Amino acid sequence: MTALKVENLAKTFQLKKPLFRATPPGVRAVRPMSFDVAAGETLGVVGESGCGKSTLARMLVGLLEPSAGRIEIAGRALDNADPEEFGKLIQYVFQDPTSSLNPRKTIRQIIEAPLKRLYKMPKEKREARISEIFDSVNLREEFLDRYPHEFSGGQAQRIGIARALAANPEIIILDEPVSALDVSVQAQVLNLMEVLKAEFGLTYLFITHDLAVVEAVSDRILVLYFGAVVEVGRADSIFANPRHPYTKLLADSAPVVGRPLTAPEQKGSELPDPLNPPTGCAFAGRCPRATDLCRKTDPVLEKMGDDQFAACHHPL
Amino acid sequence: MTAFLKLLFRNQLAALGAVVLGIIIVAVLLTPVLPLQDPNVTATADRFLKPLAEGHLLGTDHLGRDMLSRLLHGTLLSLGVGVAAALLAALIGSAIGIVAGYVGGRTDNFVMRGVDMLMAFPYILLALAIVAALGPGLMNALIAVAAVNIPFFARNIRGVTVSLAGREFIDAARLSGMSHTRIVLTELLPNVLPVIIIAMSTTIGWMILETAGLSFLGLGSQPPQADLGSMLGEARSALITYPHVSVIPGVMIFLIVMSVNLLGDGLRDALDPRLRSGALSRPRATTLVDRQGEVPEATDDLLAIQELQTQFHVGPRIYRAVGGVSLAVKPGECLGLIGESGSGKSVTALSVMGLVSSPPGVITGGAVRFQGKDLIGARYEALRRMRGDRVAYIFQDPLSTLHPLYRVGDQLAEAIRSHHKVGKDEARKRAVQLFNDVRIPNAQNRIDNYPHEMSGGMRQRVGIAMALANDPDVIIADEPTTALDVTVQAQILSLLNDLRRDRGLAIVFITHDFGVVAQLCDRIAVMYAGRIVEEGPTNAVLERPAHPYTKRLIACVPELGGGRRELAAIRGLPPVVDDLPPGCAFAPRCDKAQPDCKKGEIPLDGAGTRAVRCLYPEADLTRDEEATA
Known part of the structure; x- marks a missing residue:
């Protein structure tokens, strides 16, 4: 069963019109992309800063209106960018655990909000539900009447997860949920999310820049570059057998114990300029295999091997 | 509320204002009941009475x-x-x-x-x-x-x-x-x-x-x-x-x-909140020094940190951020300092040049010797001459260390000119040369960019160029790649590695990432709660960690190529350094902890190049040493 289906979803940010000139073309933060996530699956989304990860996530939860395309969650089409509608089906766990909790509200007020607003639950039922959720994220109930600043990063992130769970969603988007945490705490949170997934039958979209983490938790991985999907494949094979040169560059760049230090890319290359995007493949400027074809035509996602797709004219 | 009032009245002028205003308000509120005359009744006979x-x-x-x-x-x-x-x-x-x-x-x-x-x-x-x-x-x-x-x-x-x-x-x-x-x-x-x-x-x-x-x-x-x-x-x-x-x-x-x-x-x-935390009070030019106990003897290392203790005095609380750390680097060597947030690794690094902000920071013991000369307690002028000249820093976020309103080339030239008497043109030429050294493409033009016009990776290259500007002997790099993307990180790391080989630089590399350390550093020291718990050659420590904390921290870090799996975690949280338990700071989270782990001082013991601060180490260091010998 498909939990989340995205078709040709795109977002272009319009730029301000200068006083005397024509409106410049907008910044294409997310170029039309389609993918789907099966119920119970964890889809990892990897990419570097500026690749459109966060824009994609914000569209999926209805915080940002897409410029084009459609989003279908559990068979229902949602295209009105209304967080209230989205909230019951899909929730978000934020990157910075402390900045995602209102400093002037108690934890109880924070967790109660989705129950009160989305489900109009009466007080006794809310109490019962909150203690149930708190129990499953391993937090003590005495924390409920404290304020966010009293918690460590790991605890605050579990509170953030509890809030997402309270809305009883089908899908949770995890936007760099552990990158602000220390490594010893990071594993606690990742393992907890795995347990919760089984307990509540959740589907995850896991956004991160950390390849090792995403490989450890995902079933499939989507690699983004410059607002477009460049490769999709199974988590256990995509970094070992990448088809797109960018995926290979990513995998080669990750620091691994026991691998000698070499720069996989010698020239000091930078990401293409979003205000002045190149024609053809966006990666061509950094790609060792690039030809004239790459600089002229943008490759489309094609099937390469079992469950692997890559957008490349000259795959590896 | 009482805390707030206390804070308010610590400001004596505010207290004075409150008292005066209080008297006025009380008088005014009592006006209707006081036996006063009608304010509007005129009596022209009594006009202008004194x-x-x-x-x-x-x-x-x-x-x-x-x-x-x-x-x-x-x-x-x-x-x-x-x-x-x-x-x-x-x-x-x-x-x-x-x-x-x-x-x-x-x-x-x-x-x-x-x-x-x-x-x-x-x-x-x-x-x-x-x-x-x-x-x-x-x-x-x-x-x-x-x-x-x-x-x-x-x-x-x-x-x-x-x-x-x-x-x-x-x-x-x-x-x-x-x-x-x-x-x-x-x-x-x-x-x-x-x-x-x-x-x-x-x-x-x-x-x-x-x-x-x-x-x-x-x-x-x-x-x-x-x-x-x-x-x-x-x-x-x-x-x-x-x-x-x-x-x-x-x-x-x-x-x-x-x-x-x-x-x-x-x-x-x-x-x-900013004023309350004292952020707007101007810190001193060097960290306050209040050394107790003896100053350790000089050694022949290039840079030696000896029994360094740095504390933060916040109100009645004393945070022992660095509780007796000893480290040393030789020319051309790269030392990795590993630890989680709050372990004291950055404070150790900043203490070297007296850059910990005071108040609240105080260096309370130990010595930092550069070529045998003690820097703790040195005069500000002497420290200032060495900062950036002999010992240079690279920080985590180049966007916040570069001045947003000056061109990067001018900032680089300033770094050179503050230590050497060179003309503007000469400094600019050196800046272009440095940009080439750190492989910034199109250096001649890039030098006139403002920081916001560069990408994160390019900005960090400027940060490195600035650290190299005066050909220092030691570079202290505090998480220089944490804010960068992986592909950029790989470039920066290999650049640092080349520079150290070409110039014989000693690098102290602070990070929380074992992968980075493994690729770049010759030796590593692991810090926990303000102390070094283990040190030794990188490969030896990573392959046979002796301290339970090191071993479990390595296990926590997922490695690429391991496939889908459950990750090892360490239960509990790192301790707060204002109230450390006696004995081993890791004992409350350790599976192997025995009653004697929780009392008394546990020394950093070792054999040869390796040392560990544990009573029940995971690996036998003496045997390890014999095997390598």
């Missing part, structure tokens, strides 16, 4: 009315109008500010340009125009004063709201199904409220003054009603002959405005 005259403590005015009675009634009115105007202005101004800041876009633009237009008028002219349109009277003066002050609140509150509206908790509230009105009222307002109070406390005195000004001009309270401004206005004609009639209300205005402002400033300082 103060202390019989029956009139403060004398009488030009119509023979009792000054004391008029003063108290007038103060009541002036205060009341001032406070009401401040409340009105705060209410309307904040409402405009919050809505404009939250909604943003066109609404924001439209509303704020309107507010700007209001601000473009001289305030007194605007107030006069409003009163002229509405007609004179105290109520209209109040409206005028409030209207004149609305822009101040609107702009202030809008600024705060814009930064709050972008915070993640607002998004979270929307996903919780809250309506916009509810978000404004329950999420934004409580966070904006302190700012509104601060703004009010600093403007209320000003508003009392403005009301008095309007009354003075005859546009506020109408005779015979007394307020401070109109009393002054009426006394104007007798200013020279009977000064007490104008001096008395004048002094009262002075006292009120003065005390309100003093108290307001105190309130602002006590409420503002």
Whole structure:
């Protein structure tokens, strides 16, 4: 069963019109992309800063209106960018655990909000539900009447997860949920999310820049570059057998114990300029295999091997 | 609340203001019940009586009315109008500010340009125009004063709201199904409220003054009603002959405005979190040194940190951020310093050049020797000459270490010129050379960029170029790649590695990433709760970690190529360093902990190149050493 289906979803940010000139073309933060996530699956989304990860996530939860395309969650089409509608089906766990909790509200007020607003639950039922959720994220109930600043990063992130769970969603988007945490705490949170997934039958979209983490938790991985999907494949094979040169560059760049230090890319290359995007493949400027074809035509996602797709004219 | 009051009254001027204002308010509130004469009864026979005259403590005015009675009634009115105007202005101004800041876009633009237009008028002219349109009277003066002050609140509150509206908790509230009105009222307002109070406390005195000004001009309270401004206005004609009639209300205005402002400033300082944490107090040029105990002997290392202890004294609490750390590097060597946040790795690094901010930082023991010379307690001039010249730093976030308003090339040239007497052109030439050294493409043009025009990776290259500018002997790199993308990280790491080989640089590399350390460093030291728990050659430590913490921390870090799996975790949290348990700091989280782990000092023991601070190490170091020998 498909939990989340995205078709040709795109977002272009319009730029301000200068006083005397024509409106410049907008910044294409997310170029039309389609993918789907099966119920119970964890889809990892990897990419570097500026690749459109966060824009994609914000569209999926209805915080940002897409410029084009459609989003279908559990068979229902949602295209009105209304967080209230989205909230019951899909929730978000934020990157910075402390900045995602209102400093002037108690934890109880924070967790109660989705129950009160989305489900109009009466007080006794809310109490019962909150203690149930708190129990499953391993937090003590005495924390409920404290304020966010009293918690460590790991605890605050579990509170953030509890809030997402309270809305009883089908899908949770995890936007760099552990990158602000220390490594010893990071594993606690990742393992907890795995347990919760089984307990509540959740589907995850896991956004991160950390390849090792995403490989450890995902079933499939989507690699983004410059607002477009460049490769999709199974988590256990995509970094070992990448088809797109960018995926290979990513995998080669990750620091691994026991691998000698070499720069996989010698020239000091930078990401293409979003205000002045190149024609053809966006990666061509950094790609060792690039030809004239790459600089002229943008490759489309094609099937390469079992469950692997890559957008490349000259795959590896 | 009591803590807040304590903080407030530690400021003696604020306390003085509170006392004066308190006396005035009590006197004014008691006015209706005090046995005073009617303020409006005239007795022309008794006009202009001097103060202390019989029956009139403060004398009488030009119509023979009792000054004391008029003063108290007038103060009541002036205060009341001032406070009401401040409340009105705060209410309307904040409402405009919050809505404009939250909604943003066109609404924001439209509303704020309107507010700007209001601000473009001289305030007194605007107030006069409003009163002229509405007609004179105290109520209209109040409206005028409030209207004149609305822009101040609107702009202030809008600024705060814009930064709050972008915070993640607002998004979270929307996903919780809250309506916009509810978000404004329950999420934004409580966070904006302190700012509104601060703004009010600093403007209320000003508003009392403005009301008095309007009354003075005859546009506020109408005779015979007394307020401070109109009393002054009426006394104007007798200013020279009977000064007490104008001096008395004048002094009262002075006292009120003065005390309100003093108290307001105190309130602002006590409420503002930045001021409260002391962020705006200027730190000393070098870290405070208060060394107890003996200073260790010199060694022949290039840079040696010996038994270093750095503490933070915050109120009654003492945080032992660095509790006796010893490290040493030789030329061309790279030492990795690994630890989680709060383990004291950055404070160790900053202590080397006395860069820990004081207050609250204090170096309380040990020594840092560069080529045998002790740097702790060295004079500021001596330290300043070495900073960036012999020992240079690379920090985590190049965006916050580069000055946003200067071109990167100029900043680089400045770094050279502050240590060497070279001309501008020469410095620029060296800057271009350095840009080439750190492989910034198109160096000749890039040098004239501003920091915001460069990508994160390029900015960090500038940071490295700046560290290299004076050909230092030691570079201390504090998480230089943490803020960067992996592909960029790989480039920066290999660049650092090449530089160290080419120039014989010693690098102290601070990180939390084992992968990075494994690729770059010759030796590593692992820190936990302000102390080194294990050190040794990189491969030996990573392959056979001896301290349980090292072993489990390595297991926590997922490695690429391991496939889908459950990750190892360490239960519990790192300890807070203001209250460390006796014995091993890791014992509460350790599976192998025995009763004797929790008492007494556990030494950093080792054999040969390796050392571990553990009673029950995971690996036998002596055997390890024999095997390598």
